[in-house]
Amino acid sequence: MAEQADNPNGPYGLMEKIVALCKRRGFIWQSSEIYGGLNGFWDYGPLGVELKRNVKQAWWEDTVRRRDDIVGLDAAIIMNPNVWEASGHLSGFNDPRVDCKETKHRYRADQLGVIYAYDVPEGEDGPTQAELHFAYVQDNAESFINALKKARKYAKKVGLRHFNDTPPTLPFLSAEFEGRLDYVVGPDVDVPGTLTEPRQFNLMFPTYVGALADEDAKAYLRPETAQGIFCNFKNVLDTQRLKLPFGIAQLGKAFRNEINPRNYTFRSREFEQMEIEFFCRPEEADQWYEYWRDLRYQWYVDHGLVSDKLRLRDHEPDELAHYARACADVEYAFPFGVSELEGIANRTDYDLKAHQEHSGRDMSYFDDELWAEKASEFAADKFDGDKKAAKQAAAEAKSKAPYRFVPHVIEPSGGVDRATLAFLCEAYTEDEQPNDKGEMQQRVVMKLHPRLAPTKVAVFPLVKRDGMPATARKIHDACRSAGLASFYDEKGAVGRRYRRQDEAGTPFCVTVDGQTGEDGTVTVRDRDTLDQQRIAADAVVDYVRAHTGGRMAEHIA
RNA sequence: GCGGGCGUAGCUCAGUGGUAGAGCGUCACGUUGCCAACGUGAAUGUCGUGAGUUCGAAUCUCAUCGCCCGCUCCA
Structure with a gap:
């Protein structure tokens, strides 16, 4: 795939081809296109929405559902404006x-x-x-x-x-x-x-809460999902019986009035984030930072960004924002340039402390396990039997570190649309395959990771007769009942149907032919290699599920 | 936001003041037994939008919206 950067049509020609395919096949369209569009806003078509949902679902499963130490959240897009005062966005955006x-x-x-x-x-x-x-x-x-x-x-x-x-x-x-x-x-x-x-330059999206649009009612669409997490830190802590270290994850839309949206969906004014705030003890922050940096980088590798276009770049100290002690970017070399997919930052206790100050609410964590361990040190006999002194010393100790403290936080913050675009760019492949006469012909194929592919399997009758359509439909129905995104097509030549699925990134095509009626087998055709093998028709569901549904990330324990 | 380029069918584009075009794709019918097959036929256009000049504008002018490139920006 690396040679695509040297495509004779140039990097911009390559991007234009990808954009053209996305429009042609129904991945991504410009928002409100029939009215001339709107700069910085995009619509995901039938294939795009499946792809994007799969990206989000893969992230959610890997970060929330398969872990004991992270819980989910879905906070409101519009929050009390004081939130943005506290977070610094109102001044920062102004x-x-x-x-x-x-x-x-x-x-x-x-x-x-x-x-x-x-x-x-x-x-x-x-x-x-x-x-x-x-x-x-x-x-x-x-x-x-x-x-x-x-x-x-x-x-x-x-x-x-x-x-x-x-x-x-x-x-x-x-x-x-x-x-x-x-x-x-x-x-x-x-x-x-x-x-x-x-x-x-106001990069916040203003809006008004309530029917009267006066200044008192002014609010903002969130510029990031993270603040919803920080604001709910205590709620989660108080209700979920969690101990440090633990994280809160959130998927959701965010809005920024970018000065200059550009590069297809890369810099949009409405976009979707996948963010984790992982809370830990201050002294463990550095190791959790490294853990998340490496894990998140590997996540992109595991989902198909295997070329050298994916990079992990540590920020130089002078590049760091005032609130961050360390920061790394997962970057991808798009045809239009190297850009950030996800940032992993050690934000220390900056955010929780900021909200503690602005809201007046306590954001500290009390480590009862550690206290239980050490409580005996504050027993009366350690104070010459002076119960009052012991109690006072204990109260004082409990109010500060290491027993009570504001947790530090590691923030892996990714862009769903950016990740989706990177997956699309990486998947776009032109190769040469023989046609029915053995002549080599150019083929465009989206080599999307099977877990992300919008359609997992397409089912065809080889020809539209001899009962093949009915058998193919049964297989199609079985796939759908099993929760697989399946597509049925009986129109035209089978070769054309295969090629259409290549452009949609469908990893497998199942074809019912004459032999199916005799021995109950069908062919399974592989998108990338074009290899075909015969399997039993009633094994199709298991076959496709085994090759598309599973998580590839073996590094997650 | 500044400067440059561009905007014509689903896609890629031709069309420089006088009847709206091509290739690909899509659809229908026939054919077709495994990789963009073939034949026949069909549908699809506010020529980005609005205004102006003109007997007449896709074509010239202005404005506006959008896209691309450079600069800027990216808390």
Whole structure:
């Protein structure tokens, strides 16, 4: 598959082929297409919805149903707006931006400073604002020195008094510059007036709760599912008889007003997440982080991303967000570039503590097992029989670590749509297979992992007579009754039917032929190899189930 | 958000001011005994949308929406 990156049509040609197939076969369509679409929104067609459901189901089974230490959750999409205050999303999503009309640079307004040039005219008491001021990027020495040079030159030119080596600086967002940007020189230009007024880029989706759309009713569609988990941490802890370490998993939609949705479904404004918050003791966080990082990477490998396009990349320390102690990305080399499928982060106790502070609710965990072990150390006889002192010491000890503490959390946060897209890209294969005359012909086949394939088996009568359709239908019905996604087709030549299933990614085709009537066997044709073997018709269900339903992940104990 | 390119049948695209096209796919009938077979026939278009210029617009102009590329952004 690696050679596909060197496809003569180029990487974008490859992506276009994949997109065309997805549209043609009914995997993914643009949302509200008949009205011209809507940027950043997508609809999953009949094949796409099965594929995506299978991705989610595989994740849910592997992370929740097959483990004792993780439970599920389905929180509301709209939460109390204070949640986003606490999580930092409201401020984080509201970075005002400033564009330089000259250089096309974009700056974060809150990261710009301005050298405030002023004068003290003779005979006046206080300083007077000068005409020009000089913006620079904070925490960037070069930018500051550059602005300082420009400011000195200007001061000398117009004869500002008292201008020295340490001129006052003000934040760009100060009231002093409001409506006066015509007099501010941008960081990378020499003339004033090239900076735009700061614009708010609100990446949160606002909405209103209740019939009256006033500001008091303002709420937001969640930008991530994680906060629903943190907010329910105590509920889960209090009702589920769980001990650390344990996790809460959630699948669900999230919404971000991305500035520039692009690359098919990769960056959508409405998307689905699969997130785990795994709570543990602070001292065990590092080892759980490594455990989850490796396990989640392996999950993608186990579901078909076996090429070297899948990568696990540890973030550099300077790349880490302020709340994360460690972070790794599971990345995939899409035709349009290497991009993130899932991030695994050690978020420490940042989130629970933030909610503890903002909500006023206690988010700590008390380790009664450890206490039971150590309680004897606080018996009265350890305090010379002073019961009161013993009780006080015990109460004090119970209120802090190692007995009571706010758990740390490891967050494996994956994008369902991104994973689905990666599976589609990896599966897209062009090979050459002989036709009925033995001539080699190009074939397009979606080599989806059988567990993820939208249809598990297609059942055909070889020809539409001699009772073959009726027998094939019986097999089809048996497959469906067994819970297998089965597809019946009797139209046209069987070769064409096979090839159609190849494009849909169906791993097996079962064909009823003349011999079926004699010995009760059918052929099973393998999607990837085109090999056929005869098996008993009443063994089809077991055969398909054995080859498609099972979890491939043997690493999970 | 900025700059460039593009938008015609389900898909890929041709069509530069004068009757809306091709290939593939889809459907029907016949044929067809295992890999996109063949024959015959058929259906499918707000030419992205809206406005303007013109006797006449898929074609020219403007706006708008969407897609692609670069920049930006990615808490």
